[in-house]
Amino acid sequence: xxxxxxxxxxxxxxxxxxxxxxxxxxxxxxxxxxxxxxxxxxxxxxxxxxxxxxxxxxxxxxxxxxxxxxxxxxxxxxxxxxxxxxxxxxxxxxxxxxxxxxxxxxxxxxxxxxxxxxxxxxxxxxxxxxxxxxxxxxxxxxxxxxxxxxxxxxxxxxxxxxxxxxxxx
Amino acid sequence: xxxxxxxxxxxxxxxxxxxxxxxxxxxxxxxxxxxxxxxxxxxxxxxxxxxxxxxxxxxxxxxxxxxxxxxxxxxxxxxxxxxxxxxxxxxxxxxxxxxxxxxxxxxxxxxxxxxxxxxxxxxxxxxxxxxxxxxxxxxxxxxxxxxxxxxxxxxxxxxxxxxxxxxxxxxxxxxxxxxxxxxxxxxxxxxxxxxxxxxxxxxxxxxxxxxxxxxxxxxxxxxxxxxxxxxxxxxxxxxxxxxxxxxxxxxxxxxxxxxxxxxxxxxxxxxxxxxxxxxxxxxxxxxxxxxxxxxxxxxxxxxxxxxxxxxxxxxxxxxxxxxxxxxxxxxxxxxxxxxxxxxxxxxxxxxxxxxxxxxxxxxxxxxxxxxxxxxxxxxxxxxxxxxxxxxxxxxxxxxxxxxxxxxxxxxxxxxxxxxxxxxxxxxxxxxxxxxxxxxxxxxxxxxxxxxxxxxxxxxxxxxxxxxxxxxxxxxxxxxxxxxxxxxxxxxxxxxxxxxxxxxxxxxxxxxxxxxxxxxxxxxxxxxxxxxxxxxxxxxxxxxxxxxxxxxx
Numbered sequence: 001x002x003x004x005x006x007x008x009x010x011x012x013x014x015x016x017x018x019x020x021x022x023x024x025x026x027x028x029x030x031x032x033x034x035x036x037x038x039x040x041x042x043x044x045x046x047x048x049x050x051x052x053x054x055x056x057x058x059x060x061x062x063x064x065x066x067x068x069x070x071x072x073x074x075x076x077x078x079x080x081x082x083x084x085x086x087x088x089x090x091x092x093x094x095x096x097x098x099x100x101x102x103x104x105x106x107x108x109x110x111x112x113x114x115x116x117x118x119x120x121x122x123x124x125x126x127x128x129x130x131x132x133x134x135x136x137x138x139x140x141x142x143x144x145x146x147x148x149x150x151x152x153x154x155x156x157x158x159x160x161x162x163x164x165x166x167x168x169x
Numbered sequence: 170x171x172x173x174x175x176x177x178x179x180x181x182x183x184x185x186x187x188x189x190x191x192x193x194x195x196x197x198x199x200x201x202x203x204x205x206x207x208x209x210x211x212x213x214x215x216x217x218x219x220x221x222x223x224x225x226x227x228x229x230x231x232x233x234x235x236x237x238x239x240x241x242x243x244x245x246x247x248x249x250x251x252x253x254x255x256x257x258x259x260x261x262x263x264x265x266x267x268x269x270x271x272x273x274x275x276x277x278x279x280x281x282x283x284x285x286x287x288x289x290x291x292x293x294x295x296x297x298x299x300x301x302x303x304x305x306x307x308x309x310x311x312x313x314x315x316x317x318x319x320x321x322x323x324x325x326x327x328x329x330x331x332x333x334x335x336x337x338x339x340x341x342x343x344x345x346x347x348x349x350x351x352x353x354x355x356x357x358x359x360x361x362x363x364x365x366x367x368x369x370x371x372x373x374x375x376x377x378x379x380x381x382x383x384x385x386x387x388x389x390x391x392x393x394x395x396x397x398x399x400x401x402x403x404x405x406x407x408x409x410x411x412x413x414x415x416x417x418x419x420x421x422x423x424x425x426x427x428x429x430x431x432x433x434x435x436x437x438x439x440x441x442x443x444x445x446x447x448x449x450x451x452x453x454x455x456x457x458x459x460x461x462x463x464x465x466x467x468x469x470x471x472x473x474x475x476x477x478x479x480x481x482x483x484x485x486x487x488x489x490x491x492x493x494x495x496x497x498x499x500x501x502x503x504x505x506x507x508x509x510x511x512x513x514x515x516x517x518x519x520x521x522x523x524x525x526x527x528x529x530x531x532x533x534x535x536x537x538x539x540x541x542x543x544x545x546x547x548x549x550x551x552x553x554x555x556x557x558x559x560x561x562x563x564x565x566x567x568x569x570x571x572x573x574x575x576x577x578x579x580x581x582x583x584x585x586x587x588x589x590x591x592x593x594x595x596x597x598x599x600x601x602x603x604x605x606x607x608x609x610x611x612x613x614x615x616x617x618x619x620x621x622x623x624x625x626x627x628x629x630x631x632x633x634x635x636x637x638x639x640x641x642x643x644x645x646x647x648x649x650x651x652x653x654x655x656x657x658x659x660x661x662x663x664x665x666x667x668x669x670x671x672x673x674x675x676x677x678x679x680x681x682x683x684x685x686x687x688x689x690x691x692x693x694x695x696x697x698x699x700x701x702x703x704x705x706x707x708x709x710x711x712x713x714x715x716x717x718x719x720x721x
Contacts, residue, residue: 029194031232032269040350040366040397042318063477096293097286098472101433102502104404105442109504109520121283121293127230129198129720131296135683148683148720155617155648 029143030057031127035092035117038104043117045124052141053086054167056160058114059125059135061095062102067134070152074160075112081161085168089114094133096120138163193233198720200296201225204249209711211670212692222249226296228263237276238266243330249714251698251707252299253329260333263303274310279303279335282322283470284346284370286431288410289391289455291470292326298698298705300464302326305337316353320346326457326466338466340376340457364399374415374457374468383422383545389415391427391455391469407432410469412455416545418462419454420494424545427452429471430552442504446474449552451531454493464705474500475526475563480581480607481640481658482625485696487587487594487601489528489561497555498528517571524565530558530591559600562586574613581607594697595634602630617648629662637662652678658694670694683720689713 032046048055056074060067071091074081081087091114093103100120107116119125128137131150138147138160147163149156204222208215223246230239243262245252265278281303284290294301306324313319322344325337348368352359371392378385393410412427420427428451435444448471455469471491478484502524509518532555533548540547565583572578583605589597607625614620623642629635639661644654658672674691695709 031194031196031230039364039399041352041364042350063479065479096472097283097291097431097470098474099477101406101435101444101446105435105437105444105502105504108402108437109440109442109506111439111506121281121287121291123281126228126281127196129196129228129230129683131198131200131685131718131720135720149649149680150683150685150718150720151649151652151678151680153646153648153652154611154613154619155646158616159649 029145030139031124033119033124033127035119035124038107038116038118045117045127048090048139049143050086050088050141053088054141054164055139056087056089056164057092057128057137057139058089059092059094059119059128059130059133061093061133062099062106063095064133066152069154070134070136070157071112071114072110073154073157075110075114077157077161078113081164085164087164090117091115092117092119092124094119094122094125096122136160138167140167193231193236195229195231196721197227197229197239199225199227199718201717202249203715203717204710204712206250206710206712209692209709212695212709212711214709214711217247217250219247222247224249224252226262235268235270236266237269238264240264244333245330248299250710251705255329255331256299257331258333260330262301262330262335269310272312274308276308278307279305279327280308280322282308282320284320284344284372285368285393285395286408286472287470288408288429288431288453289370289372289393289412289469290322290342290344290346291468292322293470298464300705301330302465302467304342305335306342316350318348318350320344326468328458328461328466338457338461339379340374340459340466342372342374342457342468344370344372346370362401364404365396367394367396369394372455372468374455376457376459379460380422383416385416385459386414389413389455391415402438403434403436405432405434410453412453415452415455415459417454417456417459419456420452421547422545423452423547425452425547427455428552429453431472437504440506440508442502444500444502446500447553448472448474448496448498449531450491450493450497451495451550451552452493474498474528475561476500476502476524476565478565478583480605480623480625481642481656482627482638483565483583483585483605483607485694485698486627486635486638487585487592487603488697489563489587490592490697492528492560492591495531495533495550496528496560497531497553498526498561500524500526515570515572520567520569522567522569524563527562528560529555530560532556558588559586560588560591576613577611579607579609581605581609583607589634597634599633601634604628604630618646619648620645632662632664635660635662635668636664650680652676652680656691660694685716685718687716689715 030045032044034042034044134152135150137145140146202224225244228241241263244259245256248256263279265276267276281292292304304324308322311319327335328338329336350366374389391412395408397406409430414424416422431448433446456466457468458466471493473491475489505521507514507519533550535548563585568580570578585603587601589601605627609623611621621644625640627638640658642656646652654676656674660670663669672692672694676689678687690713692711698705698707
């Protein structure tokens with residue numbers, strides 16, 4: 001019980017910290033975890049950059065229908081988004097060993113032009129505090145997380161696009 | 170001990186703002202699931218004595234320069250339905266600290282990790298199942314030279330969470346993995362489109378001999394090698410593993426060596442992808458306690474070679490799980506996009522996905538082996554040598570077509586063959602065959618309002634097991650904040666008239682960015698709830714479930 005009290009105090013103080021994010025002592029940025037891309041090359045998530053332009057990090061899986069729907073929907077407008085905002089989308093697959101090999105064929109069959117990273121044991125998912133997929137983050141040009149959304153319903157991409165446009169201004 | 174933990178938590182969290190001045194990053198998430206269950210005699214559900222059940226978790230991770238630390242509070246007051254019944258109390262279920270730079274990465278405390286495909290080492294968690302076999306000890310990762318990554322781990326695995334404290338395995342796990350990415354040494358290879366990495370791992374388990382009947386090996390070694398080869402859009406990867414003598418409750422205390430192989434190969438280009446996989450497993454149950462059962466204390470992970478289905482009737486009624494004692498399995502996938510503007514493709518194109526997976530019993534040759542001799546080697550076997558006894562087969566097709574800006578349809582067909590003598594899901598004997606058809610339609614009313622409908626039907630061949638089923642689902646969503654759904658599942662074709670039960674459920678969800686609340690009410694069918702090939706039986710229930718998740 002005592003632990004629970006401590007927990008509540010800690011969590012409320014944390015959320016207080018985030019309420020005034022601007023002055024917060026915490027830099028809300030991407031934690032560094034070593035992941036592999038579909039070519040087996042190791043990529044540290046701490047090194048993800050996009051020349052000062054925003055980055056979308058989208059957690060998905062080949063077995064997650066809303067995730068695929070979200071990424072396929074964005075795919076239809078992606079070229080325009082890149083032109084207008086300079087954005088880069090990094091799709092982090094949380095498929096484990098059971099379905100990991102499906103990632104590359106699936107991505108190619110859909111013609112996605114995203115950067116794909118594999119997180120088969122959930123290391124990056126855990127580090128980013130993701131409960132379940134789909135979960136989409138927007139990182140601004142300075143590396144700060146400015147948007148986080150857990151779910152996908154048709155139309156959510158409009159909100160995401162708005163965030164990108166605001167960042168591009 | 171308790172006091173120590175409390176102090177540790179306070180220490181970590183008071184430390185963070187101080188270090189935070191020099192900037193640091195914090196991330197985490199919270200999850201609470203609340204259930205209020207009712208008695209429902211029709212499905213044999215009883216109201217638990219506590220009436221309301223709550224699981225809660227809160228993860229906090231902190232990083233500053235090379236320093237990292239984190240904790241997870243866990244709480245079962247008491248645990249929700251279907252969770253391991255030994256979980257109870259509130260406390261620290263996970264804590265670690267460590268340091269990393271470009272060359273080394275040290276973690277002390279709890280950690281998760283996986284070597285290669287995980288066949289002989291995978292420590293991971295699946296919160297939805299209550300599965301968590303994390304390590305408690307230390308891990309060192311070293312990158313001594315470009316393209317070389319060495320990992321070593323030492324510790325005990327989490328077995329349970331009782332009275333607010335972790336309970337760890339009796340056996341000790343020590344492991345080493347070394348991976349070499351040859352592309353980093355030969356840049357010319359990459360220029361020509363080749364990719365190659367090779368790796369080897371060794372895992373050892375130590376557990377004292379606790380058996381009066383046999384002289385048990387206290388150390389069991391397991392080792393394997395793997396490679397990952399690619400040429401442009403083609404890939405081929407494989408892992409081969411061997412396990413030394415490991416008599417256990419799983420294998421009936423035999424002294425055979427275990428072995429296994431997993432091969433994946435594929436090719437893809439724009440609009441087309443193909444994937445082939447093969448797996449052969451013999452006596453590869455590998456746990457850090459030889460007496461453990463069910464999902465407890467697995468050191469290795471044997472992935473089932475089957476597609477992860479999501480439609481309710483396909484996913485929950487007859488799911489296949491890997492057979493660590495032995496199986497031979499194959500899988501093939503084809504993804505194809507019929508181009509838009511063609512006769513078949515129409516205005517937007519059509520997406521096709523074909524999937525075939527199957528698993529068979531392996532042959533165990535006993536000729537020339539006397540089962541009563543002191544060696545206790547019970548059979549001989551060869552990888553991929555299979556009998557005609559089928560464990561599982563799944564042939565499925567998905568066709569996805571967009572008709573207009575507003576309407577999208579998906580047509581699915583599944584043909585399942587399920588050996589219930591092996592899987593023992595219900596009391597039915599023999600092979601259960603079924604055909605399942607699913608039609609899904611999504612209609613966009615306007616840019617932010619949409620409606621989705623699923624109609625599913627299962628035809629049981631010869632009315633075996635529980636006979637025919639149907640499910641209807643309607644979901645209405647308002648982006649970005651709300652969704653409402655109704656699901657109606659019915660076992661209308663059950664050969665036993667009294668068991669023709671309907672399962673209605675309603676859900677409402679609200680999302681604020683990274684915060685999500687979902688409320689569900691209704692009757693839930695009993696069944697195997699599986700994620701990533703690990704399954705847990707969840708009894709039937711009737712009542713209210715509220716879940717809250719947040720990330721920060």
